[in-house]
Amino acid sequence: MSTPIASPAPPALLARNLTVSYNDVRALDAVGVSVGTGSICGLIGVNGSGKSTLFKALMGLLVPAAGTVELYGRSSREARQRGLVAYVPQAEDVDWDFPVSVADVVAMGRYGLMGPSRRASAADRAAVDAALERVGLSGLRRRQIGELSGGQRKRAFVARSIAQDAKLLLLDEPFAGVDRSSETTLTALLQELRDEGRSVLMSTHDLAGVSQLCDSAVLLHNRVLARGRPEDVLTPSNLALAFGGALEIREP
Template identity: 40%
Template sequence: MEQPLLEVKNLTCGYQNKPVFTQVNLSLYRGQLSGLVGPSGSGKSTLMKAILGLIHPWAGEIWFRGKRLQPGTSPPRVGYVPQVETVDWNFPVTAEEVVMMGRYQKQRMLPWASRGDRTAARELLNRVGVAHIARQPIGELSGGQQQRVFLARALVGEPEIVLLDEPTSSSDLQVQHELLHLLADLNQQGLTILLSTHDLNSVATHLPWVVCFNHGLICQGQPLDIFTPANLERTFGAQMVVFHQEDRILIASGGTSLRHQMQRNLPPSLLQGKSKSA
């Protein structure tokens, strides 16, 4: 039986004596591309921070490659893309310098960037499709470019797994699709990826595995199996309408009246297939 690359066992976390989630068990396997979905405030970011060693769990264990991590310790080869809201975009650094920050995590004698650091940064910026903005200040970049720069920063340490916290939260649809296609390409090259999001339709379209989370693990599996009105209501606390056509899924909030409105507005090609809301 395959051993998980990353395993969370009976994990409980909280702040100021108030639990965020309790007894969470989750396994991520090598080469997996997974979406962690749930409403804002459901504990998705807390779970990621616990995995990264940024907060100490109240109870439970985190294992990486079959070895238990000490509380507050990050897995040895993990990359992280934080929420855009947590970044100071006015800080005076270029895109290339942001990527090189990922190299500074390694033990080194000199406090400045080496030629190898700069070469690695430029190669990663090229890999994620933004080599042309290497010398531009980070605050002058578009939202999509900023996300790619921070993805390059996460990749520069040659991680085995990358965690992305709401990477598409402030992006338009085109940027979302471009980033998710890029992540799929990186996954095809062997990178294990876990990203948190509340954008259900992007997950349904692009990701092969989904974990529904709301102060604990609700369910997990392939989107076609997991995205049902019952599971989504347990996760988001609201009624959802789910349309299926072969391997395509469309999800929206609302009840019967919204369903009728969607049926009037959806393309005929989607409505010709079998739809269901239960």
């Protein structure tokens, strides 16, 4: 009897022909993106190129005019319900004066696992502690969230994703406006998460960082201009097409 051949596992993220319009403006034009399991993909483009719109479409927060999205072979809604995906937008829409602690924010990532009572178990508390430790915020767990620096806030919301045990992280400009310490911590953490088999799609303006951190890259300007290995995507001709000369490359 022959041994059946196992079907290959679906990619962490597979989007085909995504098209999104705002009134008469086409924000995404037949965009296709794929992120493999255990890999980091860098999403690059100028402001207004559709990066944030793409993240929202991937999460199911926007309904595209055309195209499909699969996250681990499931719909965006099902992936969210199962806690498979976590989204950290560029700017969290929160009241920074609200009296909630850093630990409380991270614990929100466990809500889907707590049941209707929202009563944290020992396992939930341990997951929050571990996530805070990984992002270097254990000593600030009782601090009110608005008292943190910009970089520390980013780390707190990434910790929320880790506490959730999400397999796919969608990070919109995770390095924007962060201090050097937070950048170093986040970079090392993303590498660790990749090594654990998790997947990341992150938008960034740091081209040098893409080459050093990412396994693949997508160059976006409302449509996909190039995709593949960072060294194949980040060529002078491709960057000129995407940025039109308004380009700043940070040194490593």
